[in-house]
Amino acid sequence: MAALQSHSEGRRSRGPAQMRLSGLEAEKRLRADEQLSKQYRAWKRQKLEALLAGPHSEEIHDLDRFMRRLGLADGPALIARVEAAASWIQEMDADARHDLLSLIGRRIALMRERNGLEPFNDGVPGDPPRAFERIKTLMGCR
Numbered sequence: 154m155a156a157l158q159s160h161s162e163g164r165r166s167r168g169p170a171q172m173r174l175s176g177l178e179a180e181k182r183l184r185a186d187e188q189l190s191k192q193y194r195a196w197k198r199q200k201l202e203a204l205l206a207g208p209h210s211e212e213i214h215d216l217d218r219f220m221r222r223l224g225l226a227d228g229p230a231l232i233a234r235v236e237a238a239a240s241w242i243q244e245m246d247a248d249a250r251h252d253l254l255s256l257i258g259r260r261i262a263l264m265r266e267r268n269g270l271e272p273f274n275d276g277v278p279g280d281p282p283r284a285f286e287r288i289k290t291l292m293g294c295r
Contacts, residue, residue, distance in 0.1 A: 197255075204252045209241050213253065220260035225268050228284035231257075235288045242292055254294045261285055 205213055219234060235242070235257075242250060261284065262272035276283050282290070289295075 200252050201256065204249060204256070207249065209245065212238060212241055213256075217256065217260070220257065220264075223260060223264040225264070225270075231261075232284055232287050232291070235291050239291065247294075250292050250294055254289060254292055257288055258285055 205217075207213075216234060216238065220231065223231065242253065245253065265274065266272050274283060276286070
């Protein structure tokens with residue numbers, strides 16, 4: 154009990170200088186996190202640009218144009234487009250397929266938000282697979 158009391162007394166006796174120091178530390182951490190976030194977004198942007206400029210750029214641009222016009226009822230049409238593209242998608246390396254899957258997921262999330270829904274709607278075990286889950290399987294991404 155005495156150890157707990159002395160510990161809590163130590164916390165109460167923190168002066169303004171100690172409070173500022175912890176505030177400065179928090180601000181430094183926040184700036185570091187912001188910098189990491191900027192670097193991550195730049196890295197993701199570079200990966201997308203590389204995907205869109207790669208060997209299947211025409212096909213990916215065509216798929217992206219289709220996905221930009223997606224509506225809530227277009228899941229089966231998107232699945233059919235991915236099935237029809239299976240030959241060139243399977244030619245891509247695993248990283249490029251993952252980047253394409255990320256683009257598809259982003260387009261689905263944006264379409265859901267445009268329609269006033271939550272961006273993600275993961276099913277629960279026992280539910281039939283959602284469009285994104287089916288596409289993920291078709292593309293060979295795990």
